[in-house]
Amino acid sequence: MNLTIENVSKVFDDKKALDSINLEFTTGVYGILGANGSGKTTLMRILASVMKPCSGRVLLDGEDIAVMDYRYRDVIGYLPQHVGLYKNFTAEKFLLYIATLKGLTKEEAKVKVADTLELVGLADQAKKKVGKFSGGMKRRVGIAQALLNDPKIIIVDEPTAGLDPKERIRFRNLLSQISTNRIVLLSTHIVSDIEFIAKEVLILKAGKLVQKQTPQDLLRGIENKVWSVTVKNESEITRFQSIYKVGNIARVGDSFQLRILSDVKPHLSATHEHPNLEDLYLYYFDEEVA
Template sequence: MVTLQVERVSKLYGGFVALQEVELELGCGVYGLLGPNGAGKTTLMRVMTDLLAPSRGRVLCNGRDIHAMGADYRDLLGYLPQDFGVYPNFTAEGFLCYIARLKGLGRAAARQKTAELLELVGLSDRRKRRLGGFSGGERQRVGIAQALLNEPQVLILDEPTAGLDPQERIRFRGLLNRLGKDRLVLLSTHIVSDVESAADQVILLRRGQVIGQGTPTELLRQLEGKVWNVPVTAQEQEALAARYPCSNVSRVDGVTYMRLIADAPPTGRAEGVPANLEDLSLYHFGQTDR
């Protein structure tokens, strides 16, 4: 079983602190790194892939410094960068074979692995098509496939669901589930529903700091008794919105309900409801990105 340890990692860009003393311990399973734009997700992932040197701290894989491991670590690692670009004139099959060869697979092995992975990401029927004509979601699936070519023990996916439509998102969750069974998968996202249904553990990153880690259920405990469904009049709505974080507004049978986060019932008609990750995200990150 593989483990990754992030030990007091800080990263400064000039005077700007992008990561501050990040401590993490990861084993097998699917981890969702959740944070708003600019939180430091990509920076942390680049440090964890050894593409970016931290200003302080280090990352260990099975107890060994990943930078010192060099090629040994890259053999264990699969990575989907946030800005994954493809060569438009390659076919899906041609591209994966090409990358497989770059990763050191022999010709026959490259071909076989390519066929296997195209099947896994559901692109076998489109293997002869050029990537230039692929949809965003299809391209993203090629990206996931290339990250899996060397059967990595550590799989790091930066915003893998960007550009996927709702159906593709569901399929992707199924794929993640299978992948997380016997390896370490870390994916970043700012979409709460991605981690809600796909991640075993959620890591909350805000302004370069880890502000929480745990299973969704564990993290939601902090909000127990703090989420309220409140029927409101048009006049009340504005005042309540100014006073409390509001994670949803809905209308049922002509009545407007606000979903508010507050330590005590915001009005006499407020009804306590179980918290969800959307509430948690609002609670920690607010409505606006940094």
């Protein structure tokens, strides 16, 4: 299976949300990393076939998805950033309703809904109204509805926004679990969502694709750019912040330890640190972080 994006652009009121994007996906998890306004959601909506590009096209195994129409929608599962749930429906009733919309027979729907609720860890909550669910449970109902048609392509946009760390980990592990023989596209600005599960990470900035590599290769690109410096007071912190990209600031006894991104050694006492994806995010999106 091969999902290809050819020279896709999208413009809103003279603002270019996507600028000549070219990509290719095969089975596995892909993390799409970017700050707010980078074009992530626009790209996801185009891939989910709920928005058309101004130019370019998307192909599935060489066939234009615009020509495929419903045949393409039959093989995708989409979880948007804000999914509408009927708060007075139970989880089971809501999923049965969605299964009917997706063309499953009554018997197929009954079996598939039960299996999917088990998969997302909500089997014991099937008879409870979704309006009483936590944010994490609602997101799990969202991914459950995306899985009902056994999709080959799963598209999830900012799935862990607003979730506590425990639910983020649960959701991340779930996406990794369901990625076998599927293409999973995960859009996020939370680097920990993709650090351990992504086959490749795509970095979008101002509508442009600036990187597409494995997490390991991306980190190798900044391997000698991450430093640790210990300073004594807040005025020194301010001075370093005015010159360098400063990530973490940690108090250690009476001093402060700064994590700095710099092409050159920022201080005689500076020592190298192993980079992580948070460093990578700061490297590309320091303006947004600031």
